[in-house]
Structures are given as C-alpha cells and as structure tokens.
Amino acid sequence: MADAFTTLLLTPEEMGRADKAAALSGIDSYGLMERAGQAVAAAALRLYPEAKRFVVLCGPGNNGGDGYVAARALAQAGAETTIHALADTAGLKGDAAEAHRRCALPVAPLSAWRPAVGDVVIDAVFGAGLARDVPPDLARVIREVGERELPVVAVDLPSGLDGLTGQIRGAAFMASHTVTFMTAKPGHALLPGRQLCGPVEIFDIGIPHRIVNSVAGRLRVNRPGLWTLPDTDASSHKFRRGHLAVFAGGPSATGAARLSASAGLRAGAGLVTVGATPEAVPALAAHLTAVMIREIGDPHVLADWIADPRLTAFVLGPGFGTGKRARDYVELLAGRPLVLDADGITSFRDNPDQLFSLYEDASLPTLVMTPHEGEFARLFPDIAGDAEAGKVEKACRAAARARAVIVYKGADTVIAAPDGRAFINDNAPPDLATAGSGDVLAGIIGGLLAQGMPAFEAAAAGVWLHGEAGKRAGAALTAEDLPEALHHVLRQMAVREEQPSL
Ligand SMILES: NC(=O)C1=CN([C@@H]2O[C@H](COP(=O)(O)OP(=O)(O)OC[C@H]3O[C@@H](n4cnc5c(N)ncnc54)[C@H](O)[C@@H]3O)[C@@H](O)[C@H]2O)[C@@H](O)CC1
Numbered sequence: 001m002a003d004a005f006t007t008l009l010l011t012p013e014e015m016g017r018a019d020k021a022a023a024l025s026g027i028d029s030y031g032l033m034e035r036a037g038q039a040v041a042a043a044a045l046r047l048y049p050e051a052k053r054f055v056v057l058c059g060p061g062n063n064g065g066d067g068y069v070a071a072r073a074l075a076q077a078g079a080e081t082t083i084h085a086l087a088d089t090a091g092l093k094g095d096a097a098e099a100h101r102r103c104a105l106p107v108a109p110l111s112a113w114r115p116a117v118g119d120v121v122i123d124a125v126f127g128a129g130l131a132r133d134v135p136p137d138l139a140r141v142i143r144e145v146g147e148r149e150l151p152v153v154a155v156d157l158p159s160g161l162d163g164l165t166g167q168i169r170g171a172a173f174m175a176s177h178t179v180t181f182m183t184a185k186p187g188h189a190l191l192p193g194r195q196l197c198g199p200v201e202i203f204d205i206g207i208p209h210r211i212v213n214s215v216a217g218r219l220r221v222n223r224p225g226l227w228t229l230p231d232t233d234a235s236s237h238k239f240r241r242g243h244l245a246v247f248a249g250g251p252s253a254t255g256a257a258r259l260s261a262s263a264g265l266r267a268g269a270g271l272v273t274v275g276a277t278p279e280a281v282p283a284l285a286a287h288l289t290a291v292m293i294r295e296i297g298d299p300h301v302l303a304d305w306i307a308d309p310r311l312t313a314f315v316l317g318p319g320f321g322t323g324k325r326a327r328d329y330v331e332l333l334a335g336r337p338l339v340l341d342a343d344g345i346t347s348f349r350d351n352p353d354q355l356f357s358l359y360e361d362a363s364l365p366t367l368v369m370t371p372h373e374g375e376f377a378r379l380f381p382d383i384a385g386d387a388e389a390g391k392v393e394k395a396c397r398a399a400a401r402a403r404a405v406i407v408y409k410g411a412d413t414v415i416a417a418p419d420g421r422a423f424i425n426d427n428a429p430p431d432l433a434t435a436g437s438g439d440v441l442a443g444i445i446g447g448l449l450a451q452g453m454p455a456f457e458a459a460a461a462g463v464w465l466h467g468e469a470g471k472r473a474g475a476a477l478t479a480e481d482l483p484e485a486l487h488h489v490l491r492q493m494a495v496r497e498e499q500p501s502l
C-alpha cells in the first residue's frame with residue numbers, strides 16, 4: 001500500500017468515481033470484484049481457521065457480488081459455506097450477476113437463516129451503496145447475530161453503517177474485522193462507525209493509484225506526516241519560538257488558564273504569559289513558575305499589551321467567563337492568531353457574525369475555534385441541527401462560514417479549514433473526557449500557533465499530540481497530567497527524527 005493511502009479517506013461517492021474511471025480506462029471491473037472477494041475469503045480463513053461454517057450474507061448490489069466471490073473461494077478452500085441473500089438473485093446486475101453465475105453454491109433467502117453458535121458471518125449485504133435505513137428483515141438478523149455474539153467479517157463496511165457519515169442507518173452489524181478496498185472511508189473513522197468496524201484491513205484491489213489520487217478530495221485521517229512540528233534546533237532561542245498569551249478569568253477560575261498556559265509552554269512556545277485582572281493575579285502567582293503573569297488593570301493596559309507584535313498567539317476562553325468582556329478582548333485581537341475556546345465561543349452565541357467579521361480579512365485563517373458539540377450548536381445552530389449532514393460536513397460548513405479553523409471536538413474530533421481541508425482524528429482515548437482536558441488542548445494549539453505554525457496544521461498537530469498525551473498518561477488521568485505526558489510524547493518524536501533512516 002502506498003504511503004499516501006494510509007491517511008487518505010475516499011467518500012463512497014469518490015470511490016464510485018474511481019471505480020467508473022478504472023472501468024473507462026480499460027481495467028476489467030469484474031477483476032476488481034474478484035480480488036475484493038478473494039481478499040475477504042483470505043481474511044476470514046486467516047482469522048477463523050476453526051470456523052464450523054461460514055455464512056455469507058449477500059445484498060442486491062456489488063457488495064453482494066463481493067460476497068458471491070468470497071463464498072466461492074471459501075468453498076473451494078474446503079470450508080463449510082452457505083449463502084443467504086437479501087433479495088432474489090434474478091435482480092442482480094453486471095459484475096454482481098457475473099459473480100453469482102460463477103458461484104455454484106445454492107442461495108437461500110435471508111429469512112431462512114437461523115444464526116447458530118459456530119457460524120462466522122461474512123457480511124456482504126450493503127457497502128458503499130447503502131441509501132436508506134436497512135430493511136426490517138436485515139435489522140432482525142443484525143439483532144440476532146449481536147445477541148449470539150457471532151464473529152462478523154464485514155465487506156467494505158458493516159452493513160447499516162453509512163460510509164460517508166459514520167452514522168447507523170436503522171441498525172448495523174458490529175464487525176470483528178472489516179476488509180475495505182484501496183482506502184479507508186470516513187465511516188470507518190467517524191463515530192459510531194469506528195466502533196462497529198473492528199480492525200480495518202485496507203486491501204489494494206488494483207485500481208491504479210493515479211485514478212485514486214485523481215478522485216481524492218481533501219479528507220484525511222489525522223497523522224503526523226500531514227503536518228510538521230516547528231523546528232526546535234539548537235540555534236533557536238526563546239523569542240524565536242514565539243510568545244503565547246493566555247487570558248485568565250476571575251480569581252476563582254484561574255485553573256483553566258493555567259492548564260492552557262503550561263500546555264502551551266510544553267508544546268514549545270518560547271514564552272507564555274497569562275494576562276489577568278488584578279483580582280486574579282494572587283491566585284495565579286501562587287501556582288505559576290515558568291509561566292509569566294501580566295496584570296491587566298484597565299482596557300488601555302490591555303490594548304497596549306496586545307498591540308505588542310512580539311506576542312505571536314493568544315488563547316481566550318478557558319475559565320474566562322462569558323459576556324461583553326470576552327467580546328471586547330476578541331475585538332482587540334481581530335485578525336491576530338487566536339485559539340478561541342469554551343466561554344470565548346459561547347460569548348458570541350447571540351451574534352456569531354460579529355466574531356466572524358473580525359477575522360474575515362485574513363487571506364489564511366488565523367482563528368482556531370475548539371467547540372465541543374454544545375458550543376458548536378451555540379455558534380452554528382442551523383448547521384448543528386441538519387440531521388442529514390455528518391460531522392465532517394458540519395465542521396467544513398462552519399469553517400467556511402467563520403473563515404476559521406474549526407476543531408469540532410469529541411472522541412472523533414474533526415479539524416476543518418475554510419478551504420475544504422478536513423482531518424478526522426482517531427487516536428484520542430476516552431480517558432481524555434475529563435475536566436480541563438479541553439483547556440490543555442487549547443493551550444497546545446496556542447503554543448504551536450505561537451511558533452508560527454499555520455492555523456490548520458497547528459490545530460491538527462495539537463489534536464493529535466493531545467491524543468498521544470492522553471494515551472501516554474493512561475487510565476485515571478487528570479488534565480494536570482497531560483502537559484507532562486506531552487513532554488514525553490514530544491521527546492520520543494524528537495528521538496525518532498534524530499535516528500538515521502536505514
Ligand atoms: N468501488 C469499487 O471500486 C469496487 C466496489 N466493490 C464493492 O461494491 C460495493 C458498492 O456496490 P454498490 O454501489 O452496488 O452498492 P451496495 O452493494 O452497497 O448496495 C447497493 C444496492 O442496495 C440497494 N439498497 C441500498 N440501500 C438499501 C436499503 N436500505 N434497503 C434495501 N436496498 C438498499 C440499492 O438500491 C442497490 O441495489 C462496495 O461497497 C464494494 O463492496 C467491489 O466489488 C470492488 C470494486
């Protein structure tokens with residue numbers, strides 16, 4: 001598999017175009033199906049050599065076609081194999097009809113199958129072509145297979161899973177393994193889809209890579225090769241590594257800003273200063289050492305400080321409090337590199353356009369917003385309420401409207417840019433669902449922004465590093481553990497880079 005395809009995600013529609021382009025270029029499309037089905041059979045035999053019986057469930061389209069090929073290959077390998085079809089095989093067309101014609105096994109209706117212990121299911125009912133909720137017959141089988149905890153090898157996608165959005169259409173198989181073709185699809189990476197797939201095997205069925213690349217959009221799985229961390233070579237000194245300013249809230253809520261600030265420092269910002277009102281300064285001073293404190297007595301002090309061009313990025317929101325003060329600060333920051341999180345986002349709920357207009361002039365985005373689902377819905381209620389749209393589409397539409405990088409958080413955080421680029425993050429452990437973890441994320445992104453990383457790359461790298469730090473800190477972590485864990489992650493990455501390639 002070429003490196004490019006380890007991060008590339010093709011939507012089902014793009015995959016369909018690749019398929020058509022391959023056929024137009026003279027490639028035998030039945031040959032693609034044959035290789036797909038053979039790969040599924042090989043995986044099933046490898047994973048379940050002791051299976052009493054393989055039960056291949058075939059649908060009415062090409063996913064079903066892959067199933068007929070797999071069934072033939074399993075039987076030829078000597079395995080006990082039965083086929084149950086959702087619809088009359090007389091309705092099969094094209095390559096799927098050909099695959100059925102070449103398979104000598106009898107085909108029983110789906111309704112005739114009673115799942116039994118020892119059965120291994122090959123799920124070839126629906127793949128990329130799922131267009132609506134699964135029919136009741138299939139929903140019943142999905143339920144029974146789940147109740148008996150039978151192993152399921154899914155062909156392309158677990159049937160019932162929407163390959164574009166990762167949502168379940170009525171019901172979906174919980175696969176123990178998924179074999180997909182050429183590239184993974186968004187539905188494998190987004191939730192709940194990711195949890196239904198088991199390990200995803202990406203098999204190259206021979207569509208030329210130039211064709212795959214020609215249909216590819218701008219969606220990727222978030223991985224280090226897609227961005228480069230700032231260079232911290234020996235010659236760099238603290239001013240070259242940027243100066244991050246984090247704004248704190250009132251005296252009883254300084255913890256959030258402190259978490260962001262220490263994360264920003266760990267992410268490599270040369271200097272980090274927390275800006276705070278006089279009442280909050282004593283609480284901050286009692287806790288901070290490497291991070292500096294700047295007392296903001298009145299609006300003039302704030303304006304003067306912010307105007308200093310040596311401040312290269314800002315974080316506003318964690319523990320800040322909602323309201324006019326937040327809006328006034330952001331007005332002063334207009335156009336400057338800013339991570340707007342939590343209360344900073346909520347402060348603009350009544351007039352999101354006011355916020356967007358402050359950043360509309362930037363040719364490249366300099367605003368990064370990090371909403372969780374609730375905050376996202378406050379700023380983009382119409383987009384959030386669109387039941388048809390998946391998380392990637394929502395994040396992309398929000399980014400285009402706000403002319404900002406949107407980090408739409410969750411266990412499947414989506415990072416989207418106004419130009420249509422979007423990454424799905426899949427390395428975050430559930431342990432990150434803990435108070436203050438979002439404050440740390442905002443600080444990491446701020447620290448990367450401060451070092452001059454472009455906003456989209458800083459956001460993507462920040463989300464990935466946050467996930468790795470979460471894995472490193474492990475079970476029962478608290479947000480305070482994350483900056484230290486980030487230190488280990490960055491050190492390991494640096495060591496790997498220093499090692500000469502073999
Ligand atoms: N794209 C490619 O390059 C290749 C695709 N292959 C396979 O082809 C699959 C896509 O094939 P298709 O486009 O035929 O799509 P599917 O086989 O996933 O399903 C399409 C069929 O199901 C029907 N259908 C959709 N949703 C339904 C529902 N809820 N209830 C009842 N019927 C429903 C449609 O009307 C259509 O007949 C892939 O998932 C993959 O398994 C492979 O053969 C290899 C090559």
Ligand SMILES: Nc1ncnc2c1ncn2[C@@H]1O[C@H](COP(=O)(O)OP(=O)(O)O)[C@@H](O)[C@H]1O
Pocket residue numbers: 342372409410411412413428429430431432433434435436437438439440441466
């Ligand atoms: N179940 C989960 N699995 C992985 N990551 C998660 C999960 N739940 C939340 N996260 C991540 O943890 C962070 C929580 O941020 P946020 O919701 O702002 O919480 P807080 O305000 O408490 O810091 C986000 O980066 C989010 O993506």
Ligand SMILES: [K+]
Pocket residue numbers: 063123124125126127154155156157158159
């Ligand atoms: K399937």
